[in-house]
Amino acid sequence: MLSSTEAAWMVSYELMGGPLADASVWRGALLWAIALYVPLSAPLSxxxxxxxxxxxxxxxxxxxxxxxxxxxxxxxxxxxxxxxSWVLGPGWASSLGVVAVGWSVLIVLANAGKDD
Structure with missing residues (x-):
């Protein structure tokens, strides 16, 4: 049985809706942020x-x-x-983020090999 505090927290959590309430969106966003960090380094420089x-x-x-x-x-x-997520679904978008991270690492390693 839930205490009144836990029940109130769950009710307030249920009020928070939309796509940003889904944990898979945030996991995928973190993966995409890591994958796109190398291409974003030009504006940052x-x-x-x-x-x-x-x-x-x-x-x-x-x-x-x-x-x-x-x-x-x-x-x-x-x-x-x-x-x-809108086009493919949240699970597929996160999986594509993992692939993008792999490609980013591969590109960084390939460019590091060219510098030698």
Whole structure:
């Protein structure tokens, strides 16, 4: 039997609906954020160079760069996961995210071999 606190928590959780309430969407979004981090590094390098040219102190520049890169990766991951979830379904979209992570690792390793 549930206590009144647990029952109230479950009722409040049931009020939270929509696609973002599904845990598989967040797992897939994390996978997509990891997979798309390498292609997103180009805009982040532009931001980093502009921050270096600005007159902000180093103690402010580094947190701005870290927070912006995390937000960009997570937002891109959520949008990609929601798009693929709408087309393929949440399970398939997450599985495709795993494949995309594998491809990203493969591309990074292939490019590292070319640099030698």
């Amino acid at each position: 532009t931001l980093e160079s502009s921050l270096e040219e600005s007159d902000l102190p180093e103690s402010v520049r580094q947190p701005v760069l870290v927070i912006s890169s995390l937000l960009l990766a997570i937002v891109t991951g959520v949008v990609t996961q929601l798009g693929f």
